[in-house]
Amino acid sequence: MHASSTPDEHPASRRPTLSVFALAVGIVFFAFSLTPSLIPRDYVLQGVLGGVVMALGYGLGQFSLLLWRYVALPLARDRLGRVLNGLALGAALILAIAFLGETADWQNSIRARVGMAPVDAAHPAYVALIAIIVFTPLWIAGWAFQLLMDTLRRQLRRVIPVRLANLLGLALAAYLAWALIDGFVIQRFLAFADDAYGQASALFDPDIARPEAELASGGPVSLIDWNDMGRWGRNFAATGPDADAISAFTGRPAKEPIRLYVGRNSASTPAERTEIAFAEMLRTGAFERKVLVIAMPVGSGWLDAGSHDPLEIMHDGDIATVAVQYSYLTSWISLVFETDAGLDQAQTLFDRVYRHWRSLPEDRRPELYLHGLSQGALVSQSSVDLLTLMAAPIDGALWAGPPFASGLWGRITRARAPDSPYWLPQVNDGEVVRFVNQDTDLLDDAAHRWGQVRIVFLQYGSDPIVFFDPLSALRRPVWMNEEPAPDVSPELRWYPFVTLFQLALDMALSLNIERGHGHKYIAEDYIPAWVAVTRPDGWTDEDTQRLIERFRGFDAG
Template sequence: MRAPAVSASLGALAGAAIGFYPGQLPRGALVAGVLVAVCVGLGTFAGLLVARFVGGGSARARRWALGIVAGSFGMLAAGAAWWQHSLRDALDVAGAGPDWAFVAGLPAAAVFAVIALWPRLVAWALALIGTVVVGYVSPGLAAAQPQGTNTPDVAALYGSLDSDRSIEQRARDVVANWVADGGLTRSAVVIAVPTGSGWIDTSAVNGFRMRFGKDLPILGLQYAAVSSWRAFVSDRDAAGRAAIALVAEVDAAMHNIERAHRPKLVLYGQSLGAIGADAARVWASEHGVEVAQTIEVGVPGDSVPFRATGRTVLANASDPVPRWSPTLLWRPARMTDDTQVIGRRGHHVPWLPVVSFIQTSVDLLGALNVPAGDGHRYGVEQATGTR
């Protein structure tokens, strides 16, 4: 059996280099295996197309290319396992060893063999890759989102979805409950904009109550019941509308109170909720509503103005959410100029066009499978709005 075309081997090696390029977060061997297999498959297929125009090379050149690719592939797999081990060691979790490299590399080797050595099976192999990606990665995207509302012990101050009532009506009810509970006599009030699923981070709630007192009222208004990424795609402005409705009602409730005696109004949002908090901040500024502080945590990349006043933006150093954006395909991630980087500082991974976009996209799958201070997990420190 002839060795594959030189360009096919080189294409596979390029795909392996892309698939094994370091990410910022730990990932399972199966996730890595799917990614590398897809990259190797596409690289091999591209190499076969090139071979149709420039030829496959002599038998000797083919063998040399195959040998170089095999050795380089092993080195890439070992290097990726070492990188994963270092990430896990920093988190004090079980490391990655030779078994990780084997599981991560085996699917890619199989795909390369099928496509390069049996070109007639290329269509079958690509269909298999697509099935694996859709069947394995799609549930992973959903799993990467906080599930359920998980609202803290503020049920009376949380407006759940109600198809029979408008956002304004539900906001009015939440604020009425806040006033009835003596909210106007408290030192502060926090409007927490939920994520797309209606989730409010309990760590943030605990942090705010450590900062302002256990009786701190926290107001929330649900605007969707799906994962944040789905809500972002379908209606990214919904979070802002819900936050603005609450701010408007709170301001109306405090209208007859002297400014010096009003509760401090703090806006808070995480992930998609941060976009809503920023929209409410802008609205408040335009309508003369005094906001003591706006805290935006883990803001999705390129989703809020790059420069602004009166806000604090927090992002974990390893959080892929603030870095991910289609623009990552052609330029490095650009966070807002007021972003404070918090959490564990890991090794810096250089940006590469396309490659960094792929790796950051895969990091999203495991962004919540880490302790607070890493990935898209934040602790009580987010409530202070400072380092």
């Protein structure tokens, strides 16, 4: 490293210049980004990640030099400094070349476990090229930031002491940079995403006709306007097995399932949307069915037919499902930028339904279950006050892909048995709560009996929505200290800062994987979970296998 002992002796050049030491740090970060994480990456995404992480490493290298000078620690100068910088850069390049040689095998170590084709031989070269292309504008942006910081420091030094001017210059530059990023990038991205998803929600699928049945949401006598239900609400209300289809499978008489869906445009507040849903429940006789499910959609409003269709079949259609939309944004965007989205909606809906359900005579109440996938699982969990439920507990819940920010899921996971892994906990002998992944045989643990309330968390070990850790920049996530899940690469390693960016990208790519892995939950795994939670009358193991075969390969869209 060649540097002086005071920051102002090395202001940013008026032209972009590379710091050799910072570049070495950036290249090391790039090398670490080539290691596998939870979701496979093609060369484009790996290159983008590598370029971003390289820029991060470069920035941290520059910041460490600034801090070193600020505290006036001695630095190598002149020839010695150039030699040390050269050695650091050479070592970093050797590491990067070695890791590039392994990156294809690392990606294939994930792909082999989730049934995806291997990457081609040119993968490393493409990755390196794209990373350089991505790094370059980010490096220029970093140089502009340093130029701004130096300008502010010099102006401040005229009126305040040097060290204070340096600190304030850094703070002001960081504030201005964040204001620019937040105002012109993040907020505009969110506005664009909300508008885009809102417009997509408003689209009418030509293959989905308005239902004519009296029990259907959006139908001729429904209290819910078909036009206000949104794309996913209309799809949910107008599809699914009817009584004839159910009877054809079971060989028994069946009822028409009740599906109620209130779109976000149906009313302006969660309370108003809840009242519409409740009135529709009374109109359709939802409380008179054997099974009642409060289902919270994912962030975009979508409900997984791979979960709901089999559930209606196994209960002979004697079931009502109510759902209320709370957002247009897809779940990973909601989790990152709007973590609280839907909490009020879930709470008001549950409180209204539960209050009426509890007022019914016990022998006339339907079995009451909660359900949600992804963001829907998070907000559904938040609606349950376990102390309130002690006097009149619900019958159970199935939460799939519970996001890392889920409070109840987190508390239960931390209370797991010491010999059970973080990605598949065992809690209190499975009397109330059980976790399951692709190995649904875990639900049939003959050694441990279920209690009155049955709660199942369905989660895949490769799901980054579940296992993202916002503190992974500075510490190793708990699940990385254990044997990996069956669909997780054994080559996965933790690297400071880099792992955070890998997992963040994994969240955005969580559906970019074969079905039955990542965040792509499938009917074949929902079915045994629903059987365990709801205990359908007269249902056998053979029925479960037949239903699994009926939905094998089913794509819910």
